[in-house]
Amino acid sequence: MDWDLPTSFVIDIQVEASSIDHYAHVNNAEYLRWVERASWAHSRHLGLSLDDYRALDRGMVVHRHELDYLAPAFEGDHLQLATWIIACDGRLTLERRFQLCDVGTRRTLLRAHTRFACIELSSGRPKRMPSRFIEVYGDAVIAD
Secondary structure, three states: OOOOOOOOOOEEOOOOOHOOOOOOEEOOOHHHHHHHHHHHHHHHHHHHOOHHHHOOOOEEEEEEEEEEOOOOOOOEEEEEEEEEEEEEOOOEEEEEEEEEEEEOOEEEEEEEEEEEEEOOOOOOOOOOOOOOHHHHHOEEOOOO
């Protein structure tokens, strides 16, 4: 696949009937679910799971999503969604980019950008990233 950035983390997606809307293509909300799925899969791959978040009483929550829908996907399509961490300030925020491609046509269907903020899970308030987040996410940053 011709990814926008190097060293991508990629998940495979097979478009199911449940993802299709009344226009006979993938519903816009489904793309957002796939972005979330890729984020969690990448975090686990890097060594941070939901259990780690809970043990550290910290979480990265979405502050802003930007999704650019470039072309539709349809039932039965085989897709790949890549993600990259493009920024980690070592204090409060983390940014990811995403690119969704159709494996058959190699066409980019979506580009997205998400900004996350670190919170204390027990209070829901913004808190500095623990050193484990800085180490794991900071080391994974790719130049945008």
